[in-house]
Amino acid sequence: MLVIEYKTKGNQAQYQAIEEAIKTTQFIRNKCLKYWIDSSREDNINNAAISRYSTVLRADFPFVAALNSMAVQAAAERAWLAISRFYDNCKNKKSGKKGYPRFQHDNRSVEYKTSGWALHPTKRRIRFTDKKGIGEVKLLGTWDIHTYPVKSIKRVRIVRRADGYYVQFCVDVECKETVPFTGQEIGLDMGLEHFYTDSNGHHEPNPRFLRKAEKQVKHCQRKIYKKQKGKNGRKKARNRYARKHLKISRQRTEHAKSRARHVMQSNDLCVYENLQVKNMVRNHHLAKSINDAGWRQFRSYLEYFAQKYGKVALAVEPHYTSQQCPDCGTMVKKSLSTRTHTCKCGCVLQRDYAAAINILQKGKEKIATSGHGGSKVSSKKKSRNARGVGTATLSGVTLTEQVLTMSLESPCMRDRRVSNGIS
Numbered sequence: 001m002l003v004i005e006y007k008t009k010g011n012q013a014q015y016q017a018i019e020e021a022i023k024t025t026q027f028i029r030n031k032c033l034k035y036w037i038d039s040s041r042e043d044n045i046n047n048a049a050i051s052r053y054s055t056v057l058r059a060d061f062p063f064v065a066a067l068n069s070m071a072v073q074a075a076a077e078r079a080w081l082a083i084s085r086f087y088d089n090c091k092n093k094k095s096g097k098k099g100y101p102r103f104q105h106d107n108r109s110v111e112y113k114t115s116g117w118a119l120h121p122t123k124r125r126i127r128f129t130d131k132k133g134i135g136e137v138k139l140l141g142t143w144d145i146h147t148y149p150v151k152s153i154k155r156v157r158i159v160r161r162a163d164g165y166y167v168q169f170c171v172d173v174e175c176k177e178t179v180p181f182t183g184q185e186i187g188l189d190m191g192l193e194h195f196y197t198d199s200n201g202h203h204e205p206n207p208r209f210l211r212k213a214e215k216q217v218k219h220c221q222r223k224i225y226k227k228q229k230g231k232n233g234r235k236k237a238r239n240r241y242a243r244k245h246l247k248i249s250r251q252r253t254e255h256a257k258s259r260a261r262h263v264m265q266s267n268d269l270c271v272y273e274n275l276q277v278k279n280m281v282r283n284h285h286l287a288k289s290i291n292d293a294g295w296r297q298f299r300s301y302l303e304y305f306a307q308k309y310g311k312v313a314l315a316v317e318p319h320y321t322s323q324q325c326p327d328c329g330t331m332v333k334k335s336l337s338t339r340t341h342t343c344k345c346g347c348v349l350q351r352d353y354a355a356a357i358n359i360l361q362k363g364k365e366k367i368a369t370s371g372h373g374g375s376k377v378s379s380k381k382k383s384r385n386a387r388g389v390g391t392a393t394l395s396g397v398t399l400t401e402q403v404l405t406m407s408l409e410s411p412c413m414r415d416r417r418v419s420n421g422i423s
C-alpha cells in the first residue's frame with residue numbers, strides 16, 4: 001500500500017466546503033459512538049450495526065446525506081475502530097488505561113473510498129462529486145497519480161494541516177525495490193546522547209530539531225496569550241505556532257526516513273531494542289528529549305524499508321543489553337551515568353557501542369532459535385506503531401493532534417506516514 005500526498009489549491013468557498021465535510025465526518029463518528037454508549041450490552045453493537053446506524057443518520061440529517069455515502073461509512077468505521085481497540089485492550093488485559101473511546105472535537109480529515117471523486121484525466125486535479133460542494137481542486141506536487149490505474153486507488157483523504165489542505169491517495173500497489181544484499185548485519189542502540197550507536201562503533205549524531213527551534217517556538221507560543229481570545233489575531237498567532245511545530249515534525253520525519261533508508265540499504269539484517277517509549281516518557285526530565293529523538297518513527301521506517309527491500313528488521317527485548325560484556329558475557333553493573341564498559345576480561349568499550357554489539361548478538365540468537373525471517377515481527381509491530389500512543393505527550397498542539405489523527409485512520413491508511421513521498 002502506497003500513499004501519495006498532494007497539497008491542494010482551491011478557493012475560499014472550497015476550503016469552507018472541505019471544513020464542512022471534515023466537521024460532518026466528526027459528527028458521524030461521535031453520533032455512532034453515542035449510539036454504542038447508549039445501547040445496552042444485549043444489543044450487541046458491532047461494526048455492521050454501526051454501519052446500519054450511519055444510514056439512519058443520513059435520513060435524519062441533510063448535511064450527512066450531502067456527504068458521499070461511502071465517506072459516511074468511512075466515518076462510521078472510525079467509531080468502530082475506537083470501540084474495537086477498546087475491546088481488544090480489555091480482552092488482552094492491557095495494563096493501565098484501556099482507552100475507552102472518547103468524543104472527538106479536533107478531527108482534521110475526511111475520507112472517501114472509491115466513489116465521490118473523479119480524477120481529471122490529464123491534469124493534476126480532482127473533483128469531489130458529492131453534495132458538499134467541494135468541487136474541483138488543484139493538486140500541487142511532483143507525484144504522478146495518473147500512472148496508477150484508478151481502480152487501484154482505494155481511499156482518498158483530505159487532511160487539514162497548519163499550512164493548508166492536503167489530498168492523500170491510498171494506492172494498492174506492492175511497494176518493493178531490489179537493492180543488492182551486502183552481507184552486512186547491524187545492531188542499533190538508540191540513545192539520547194547519540195541518535196543511535198551501531199555495532200560497528202559508529203555514533204549517529206542526534207539532530208534535536210525541537211531543541212534547536214525551541215526559542216522560536218516558545219516565542220510564538222507566548223505571542224498567542226498576548227492576543228485577545230476569539231479575535232483574528234489570536235487565530236493567526238496560533239497558526240504561526242502550529243506551523244513551527246509542523247516544520248519540526250517534517251524535519252524529524254525526513255531525518256528518520258533518510259537514516260532508516262541508509263541503514264536498510266547497507267545492511268541485510270538490522271536489530272534494535274523493543275523500547276517502550278510510552279513508559280519512558282513518564283520520566284519528565286527525559287520526556288522531551290526522548291520524544292524529540294523520534295525513535296518510534298525511526299523504527300517504523302526501519303520496518304518499512306526492510307519490507308520494501310526484502311531484508312530483515314528485528315526487535316529484541318532490551319534487558320541487560322547495556323550490562324552484559326560483549327566479549328565474555330559477564331554482567332557488569334553500571335548506572336546510566338557510566339559511559340564506558342570496562343570488564344575484567346580486558347574488554348573496554350564505549351557503553352552504547354557495547355550495547356549495540358549485544359543487541360545484534362541477541363537478534364542473531366533469536367533468528368537462530370525461532371528461524372523466522374522477521375517480516376512477521378515487523379508487520380505486527382507496525383500495527384502497534386500506527387496507534388501512535390507513545391508520543392501523546394509531544395509538546396505542541398499540532399503534533400499531539402497529528403498523532404491523534406494517525407490513530408484514527410482506517411487500517412489501510414495506516415501506512416501513510418511511512419510511505420509518504422518515498423520514491
Ligand SMILES: [Zn+2]
Pocket residue numbers: 325326327328329330343344345346347
Ligand atoms: Zn568481559
